[in-house]
Amino acid sequence: MEDEAIQDPGGHAPPGTFETELTDALVGIQRLIRRRLRGGLAGPRLRGAEVELLRLVESRPGIGVSEAAKELHLASNSVSTLVNQLVRDAYLVRETDPADRRAARLRLTEAAEKRLEDWHRRRADLVGRQLTRLDEADRDALHAALPALRRLAGRLREDIEEPTSTPAGATAAPRAPWTEGTPS
Template sequence: MDQETFPEELADALVGVQRLIRRRVRAEMPLPPLRGAEVELLGLVAARPGIGISDAARELYLASNSVSTLVNQLVRQGYLVRETDPADRRAARLLPTPAAEARLGAWRRRRADLVRRQLALLDEADRAALYAAVPALRKLAATLREEADQS
């Protein structure tokens, strides 16, 4: 790997790790699978109960109608509650159900267990390199978010 190919190789590695983690955890979940966008929306609503559809769409970088479709599916599955916003009767506020919180908790535990098991298979130098990379990856995510917010 050289400086010229590093950005592409890093992006490929991150996408590959995320995809494999999502697939492995999804396969271990006993309930019908949720798509990645559904899990992301549930996580956002759990972190910010009462968020509106347009704010969720902005946060997830999705079209409002796409988020509205996801919300409808998750309401039908019993994972979200849609309430009328008392400040604006035309807007909806989203709240997670206990089933959503339980599912997200199970997802996070299984994801952490999977990564923990896989890290244990690496040598100490590789584990140390990954540990040291986490702050830089968080900064990279923040700069990507800032740039997206400015566009």
């Protein structure tokens, strides 16, 4: 495919390229899912970074604050602020690390577990209902694309962890980790 050859000097893909269309579709799907599910959630609305932290703690119970900051590509003091807010809202528990009394380990509260579980269930129901409305060929195409989308996500994650050099004349844009959807 020649799309790479037609990028502008700043390294951005012009409108109408495969890269732009794929990105727009993925971002649009994520935005629509968030909007459709936002109204039915119990409790205060959570910001994206708060949800990312909760999802990280969900996948890695007992993670430390500095390790979470590294994983989320945020400053430690920013993650500490998020932790303080989530502890105040009763979504996180901060426990002293027995190996290093100066460090904290993070765990979800029951309220956070229920909120994330509810979000996951409602998201799966919403997407499942819409998938059943597609014809079989579209469902098969989406299913077949999953391995490639996972590899793309993995490459994007690797790029965050080991950024490549910025093209001449371009400025590096801040990078944020890819997320599937956020219960905000």
